[in-house]
Amino acid sequence: MRRFRVLVVSICLAGPAFAGDLTVSVRDAAGLPVRDAVVTVTPAAGIPRGPIRFPWALRMTQQDIQFQPYVLIAPVGGTVAFPNLDRVRHQVYSFSRGARFELQLYGRDESRTHTFTSAGVAALGCNIHDQMLAYIKVVDTPWAMKTDPAGNAVLSDIPAGSATLRVWHPRLAGRGNEIARTVTVSAAAARQSVSGDFRAAVR
C-alpha cells in the first residue's frame, strides 16, 4: 500500500498538469522567414533536473571544406564530435568567450570532441580555411529548437505558466544577437511571431 502511494506521488511530480506547444515564427524586417534561428523557452518555474538530451546528434561535421550544420544546438555539459570527412586536414577553433578551444590539425576520417560546460555561443572557424564558419549554441533548457527553412520552430510539452522565450541568430542585431520576451504558455497550442533586424552575412 505504501509502495502504491509512492508511485502515485511520483507520477504527479513527473510532469505538470498542463503542458502546451508553442510554434515560433521568425522573420526579418522584410517579412522573410529566417532559418537556423535558435528558439529557446525557459519556464519561470524552472527546468527539470538532470542532464538535458536532444534527439539530434551532437555532431559538427567538416565536409567539402565547410562545417555542417551551420548552427548546432548543444546542451550544457554536452560533448560535441567534430568528424573530418574531407581529404584535407582541418584545425577547428573557437575564440568565443566562455567557449574557447582549439582542436589540433587532424585529417580524413578522424574525429575530435569538445565538451561545453557553460551556456553561450561558440563561433567556429578553421585555421586552414578562412571561409569555414559555424556556430554551436549551448543552452541550459531542454526546450530548444532551430527554425526550419520556413522560419518556424515548434516546441512541445512546455509546462503551462510564465516563461521566457528567446530567439538567437548569429546575424540578429541586438545585444548578444538575441531577442527575449515573456510569454504565457497554456494547455492550448499557441503561436508567437518574432521579427528582427538580420544583418547581411559578414566575416
Ligand SMILES: [Cu+2]
Ligand atoms: Cu579547414
